[in-house]
């Protein structure tokens with residue numbers, strides 16, 4: 001009897017032991033599997049749905065998982081700085097030449113050495129030391145009510161300050177990076193005094209206190225609040241393809257005008273990627289950067305965001321093609337950030353809310 005109990009006890013104990021060992025083994029195996037799973041950590045200040053779709057496509061093709069950390073560019077740069085060598089960041093993605101240059105100056109990036117990447121992105125759209133390269137561009141243009149405005153009466157940013165447009169100009173608030181960079185480009189092109197005169201003239205002609213984003217300005221034209229507005233090109237593209245029929249209707253009433261074609265050209269800005277200084281998955285990061293700038297990646301991007309591709313081989317959406325070639329400001333996009341502070345001061349002085 002005793003012998004039997006002892007035998008049963010032994011069986012139970014050894015079973016528990018076996019099961020425990022089995023689970024521990026599985027756990028270790030699972031963890032190491034996760035370790036082996038190739039990843040790329042993307043610190044991104046962009047918030048466009050199409051970016052996620054491109055990342056998914058990249059994973060499908062390469063098996064490399066894309067892990068996103070989102071935040072404002074300033075937050076992400078600060079985090080990369082704080083974490084130093086322990087940072088998990090592989091790629092940094094942000095909008096605005098000034099911001100990209102700020103990341104470079106903060107020392108959180110390193111040069112990207114990839115011939116493919118440099119072939120994909122023309123020189124004008126990357127940092128001179130290749131600390132970052134562009135993935136898409138946009139222009140800040142003038143839109144007008146087709147029914148009420150004769151586009152021949154309006155060809156430049158400066159024209160918007162003429163008394164003819166008093167009470168008719170729409171634009172978002174001065175806290176927008178888009179407006180800061182626009183004014184920064186004027187400071188670079190014609191000096192602080194002229195830039196301030198322009199900002200003053202815009203404030204004088206506003207049809208209402210700045211409110212809402214760029215799309216809100218288009219809507220305000222449609223409802224007759226004003227006749228002319230300053231807007232980024234991609235919003236016009238996105239609205240023209242919107243699932244919301246109201247947005248499509250609004251855009252159909254707008255004309256798009258690329259300003260300063262006889263003079264300094266239309267203002268441009270950029271979205272870009274940089275390789276993180278301490279990237280733990282450098283090879284994967286470069287692969288993702290190459291895909292994002294490839295013909296296919298760029299076609300996906302522009303068809304989704306309606307930004308202009310940097311890779312000239314990409315297929316742009318119809319509406320972008322109808323705009324045709326236009327003269328662009330030929331300033332070094334990196335310097336925009338140098339004048340953000342001055343731009344902010346000017347906005348304050350002239351009362352651009």
Ligand code: FE
Nearest residue numbers: 178214232235
């Ligand atoms: Fe935007």
